[in-house]
Amino acid sequence: MTVLLSVKKAFNVALATSLVHLYPPKHHTRALRILEEVLSDDPNNVDCLMGRGYVLQRTEKWLEAASCFSRVSDARLEETRDTIRAQEEHAWCEVQMNHLDGAIAELRTVIELLENQDDSDEDKARSWWRLGRAYWEMGGERLVPNLSPHISKLFSVDHREEAYKHFFTALKQSSSFAPAFTSLGIYYSEAANPLDPIRASKCFQKAFELDAREGDAARRLAEGFAEEREWDLVEVVANRTIEGEGEHEESQGIIAGRYLPVNAWAWKASGVVHLVGFLSFTVHYARLTARVEQTKISFCDPGFPGSTAC
């Protein structure tokens, strides 16, 4: 007979994990409090270490986050789904810290490990996309030093082309992986030869359709619509982005949390749309008033019949 005293802990772990992933980083303060409580009793709790890592990633504390994920991989010797994910997140922290060569090697290992896992298409897509992002961070053509630019160009490598291939591989693994569409859109609008703004716009639209949290795609879409003065579409994109970050959560009767806007541009865009709408409304009424005034003048014109009434 054994005794389980972990009911409360199990609920706390489930609660904290959900608070980490629900409209991040809206509930992270509350999640972190619960995570710290559980970790003080059980310092190697995998779910809590992962949760803490995700919270630290959101605050861009990449070094501390990487240490959390390392603890998970070190705590479990055999390769499980959690350890593979921890390795992947560790590699992603390395990418953000610009330790690109190490991160690329680690991500390739993760992709190999995922090949043996069933039902891991989303994980594979994310890993390929992250590998692509690592190459993207390496930048465009790197000229070899101490050689003339002409010869150096022959030996140079455009890492963004490599990144492009990996973004495509990510989509082959999971055709609904939104971040890959965003990255492809950025490639078409900034790095493709020749640039292809139409295809880029289609990619941003697809990314935003799949996931309203794709802030970069949404911002670029909204900018495009604003340049074309399509204010209704700007408003739709801005409102959906605001909804995607959980602004309307309380209205659905869900737990209260202090609203932390992530995409400030969406609020600005919404404000501009309302201002434009208000201005056009004002201009319309100003014109109407001017017309009435003109009519009034013509009524008051001495030559007008009955003008003595003015």
Added chain:
Amino acid sequence: MAEVYLYDQDYQSTITVSETGLELVNRHRDDTGTDLVLYVTFVARDLD
């Protein structure tokens, strides 16, 4: 149930269920003065 919702990535339902569960655990503690204890009984061969 919380685990099932969590597996399904239904975070809102996981939060609702976990909060209800924690409330029940706390009420049990308040009513009985003891923490909730679950007993799991193994068949005799497991102990060999």
